[in-house]
Amino acid sequence: MVLLSAPFDSAAAAPPRPPRRPFAQTGGAAALVVALGAASEMLGAAPAGLGRALATGAAHGGLIGLGWLLATSGAPGWSGPVIRLGVAMTLASVAARLVPWGALAFALMPLLLLLEVRRRPALRALGLVGCRPRHSLAGLAAGGFLGGHLLITASLTFGHRAHTSSLAAYALALAYDVGANVLSAEWLFRGAVFSWCWRRSSFWPAALVSTALALLRYLADPALPPAAEARAGAVFYLGLVGLVGCALRAWSGSLLPGYLGGLAFFAAYRTLAP
Secondary structure: OHHHHOOOOOOOOOOOOOOHHHHHHHHHHHHHHHHHHHHHHHHOOOOOOHHHHHHHHHHHHHHHHHHHHHHHOOOOOOHHHHHHHHHHHHHHHHHHHHOOOHHHHHHHHHHHHHHHHHOOHHHHHHOOOOOOHHHHHHHHHHHHHHHHHHHHHHHHHHOOEEOOOOHHHHHHHHHHHHHHHHHHHHHHHHHHHHHHHHHHOOHHHHHHHHHHHHHHHHHOOOOOOOOHHHHHHHHHHHHHHHHHHHHHHHHHOOOHHHHHHHHHHHHHHOOEEO
């Protein structure tokens, strides 16, 4: 418990604030591609679903790019990794729409991110390191418990049941979580944002800021059902997933337990059907 109230690194000064221009350029480019994809989808200017795939890939690529900038303080040379990761994420999203089993391309994204990070050893301070088996098991157990609790609550309260239309569709949805949904959330919110805030404060303010921003990301996602109960459930369960992820990050020194916990939670969530 002492760790949860301790500074991120009492022996190291916080890095300088990053310049604004890289953030504006990265966010602007991602927003432009998202807007183009959404517009083409609404106007029918592209095959059905392609515009949405383009927008989804650009959105997650933008989140990873913003995380990179925050983690590196916008240091020179940022554009190469940000562009490569953003383009790879967008291509994976488009492949998921155009090619059968193309969503498996998402599974390459964690490997690509790790390859980029290898050239920047300082980024290991964000938690891009291994962890002990007990940390990984704790992450899986926490995510599995929250996912199981969600299934029970949804079944008893709203009549939802655990069901998948097909094993193939379920596998493709999980591939999206592995390489886009959970990956971008852990990298940006539990990695870059949490670490940036923890360096300047203590655990709880950093965890609350990180979790609040992650909730805003999910509430703005058009894939989230618009029903009030769905949004209330998202705030409750994803808020817990975020706080648990921050605690696992603080306890283990690694993002891996929180990442595994997020995957376990969404593995349960993907089985929900009205």
